Amino acid sequence: MVSNSAEIAGRSAVVVGGGIGGLTAAVALRQVGWRVTVLERAARFGEIGAGITLLSNGLRCLDAIGLGDAVRGSGMPVLAIGMRTDKGRWLSRIDGDGTDLEARMGTTTLVLHRAELHKILRDALPAAALIAGVVTKGIHGGTDGGPAEVHFRNRDRDSLLRAELVVGADGVHSWVRAQRWPDAPAPVYSGSTTWRAVTTPSSAAVTEMSLSWGRGTEFGVMPLVDGRTYWYAAANAVEGQRNRDELEELRRQFGDWHEPVPAVLAHTQPQAVLRHDIYRLPKLDSYHQGSVVLLGDAAHAMTPNLGQGGGQALEDAIALAAAVSRASNVAAALSKYDHERRARTQAMSLAATRQLRFGQQLHNPIGVAIRNTAVALTPDRVALLAIARYGKWYPPASRVLQDALAARASSG
Numbered sequence: 001m002v003s004n005s006a007e008i009a010g011r012s013a014v015v016v017g018g019g020i021g022g023l024t025a026a027v028a029l030r031q032v033g034w035r036v037t038v039l040e041r042a043a044r045f046g047e048i049g050a051g052i053t054l055l056s057n058g059l060r061c062l063d064a065i066g067l068g069d070a071v072r073g074s075g076m077p078v079l080a081i082g083m084r085t086d087k088g089r090w091l092s093r094i095d096g097d098g099t100d101l102e103a104r105m106g107t108t109t110l111v112l113h114r115a116e117l118h119k120i121l122r123d124a125l126p127a128a129a130l131i132a133g134v135v136t137k138g139i140h141g142g143t144d145g146g147p148a149e150v151h152f153r154n155r156d157r158d159s160l161l162r163a164e165l166v167v168g169a170d171g172v173h174s175w176v177r178a179q180r181w182p183d184a185p186a187p188v189y190s191g192s193t194t195w196r197a198v199t200t201p202s203s204a205a206v207t208e209m210s211l212s213w214g215r216g217t218e219f220g221v222m223p224l225v226d227g228r229t230y231w232y233a234a235a236n237a238v239e240g241q242r243n244r245d246e247l248e249e250l251r252r253q254f255g256d257w258h259e260p261v262p263a264v265l266a267h268t269q270p271q272a273v274l275r276h277d278i279y280r281l282p283k284l285d286s287y288h289q290g291s292v293v294l295l296g297d298a299a300h301a302m303t304p305n306l307g308q309g310g311g312q313a314l315e316d317a318i319a320l321a322a323a324v325s326r327a328s329n330v331a332a333a334l335s336k337y338d339h340e341r342r343a344r345t346q347a348m349s350l351a352a353t354r355q356l357r358f359g360q361q362l363h364n365p366i367g368v369a370i371r372n373t374a375v376a377l378t379p380d381r382v383a384l385l386a387i388a389r390y391g392k393w394y395p396p397a398s399r400v401l402q403d404a405l406a407a408r409a410s411s412g
Contacts, residue, residue: 013165014150016176018045021296021313022169023121027065028321039134047118050196051230053307054110055391061314064395070120075110076223080208088258091375092383111222139179142291145331166292172279174298180289187279193237197272201227204263216363231264234360246273288334302349305356322396
């Protein structure tokens with residue numbers, strides 16, 4: 001468990017949202033001396049998602065708080081990656097022992113179950129810092145950079161937490177954002193829906209990461225440890241559309257695609273399938289107001305086409321802790337965080353939307369043929385560089401974070 005004796009005398013923070021971004025922020029803030037409480041709406045802390053891909057930027061963030069080795073021990077390194085058509089023809093492929101991927105991205109790229117990452121982060125925090133089953137009521141004060149009060153209800157009791165910092169890490173439909181950014185644009189439906197699941201262990205488990213494109217559809221597969229496969233599918237769809245049996249719908253849409261798609265679906269339990277419409281958040285003018293700040297999807301929800309939603313939340317969390325680590329003025333520190341993070345994340349969101357339109361959402365047969373030809377004619381290493389550039393981010397040099405990590409290492 002991560003601990004820091006300096007936090008006893010430190011300032012207090014409330015993190016609203018107990019997902020991966022919120023928990024990472026809580027761990028990082030504690031390591032730089034803040035007392036942190038995490039409020040979660042769900043009845044208990046956990047992660048109901050499927051898999052997550054961590055490029056080098058995400059892994060560096062976890063290294064910065066001393067959890068990188070634990071995450072690597074739970075994940076599957078990506079040794080091969082490629083793109084195919086729905087009939088199985090390879091458009092681009094890089095395989096081998098992973099040295100090309102590692103050399104280009106700076107470190108191994110991992111795939112792991114979101115629940116594993118969530119547990120590693122959760123175990124790095126004291127149980128007393130985690131409050132689940134919360135109904136948030138309001139945020140008062142903090143507009144001038146001073147302390148704010150977070151009012152909430154838990155177990156039929158009304159409670160109040162006073163904090164010098166309030167972090168909104170509560171997702172695309174953020175309550176914190178609605179409270180403090182009431183005029184901000186609402187999330188926009190992308191036009192695509194997605195299904196995700198993790199298979200049961202099987203000899204049919206995939207051994208490489210690949211993405212296949214159809215007309216207005218795509219299917220991605222990624223290896224996990226213990227013979228499981230993380231997969232996702234996406235398709236153009238009407239917002240809010242649902243089926244009584246989502247797995248049967250997937251078999252209807254993707255059952256005649258190349259292997260391993262049918263095999264992956266055959267080893268998926270119906271109850272394991274998650275379906276969510278994909279939303280993106282239009283640009284915000286600022287990620288903070290006074291002592292209230294946003295991170296992750298609450299600040300810049302993007303389509304998943306670059307595989308960077310989780311990575312950007314991790315970057316936000318580390319950058320936030322670094323910004324406030326020595327700041328005497330919280331609002332000024334948050335302005336620095338805002339300046340650093342808004343340009344990168346909003347550019348990433350725009351790139352993800354463009355990739356969605358060029359990739360999965362293309363439906364016209366002529367457009368699909370042109371896209372496939374363009375990808376096939378692109379040298380594999382050029383394609384790899386296009387992926388790798390999103391992982392070229394390094395945590396800010398925070399002396400306090402580094403000292404906390406060194407102290408943790410020396411204490412065993």
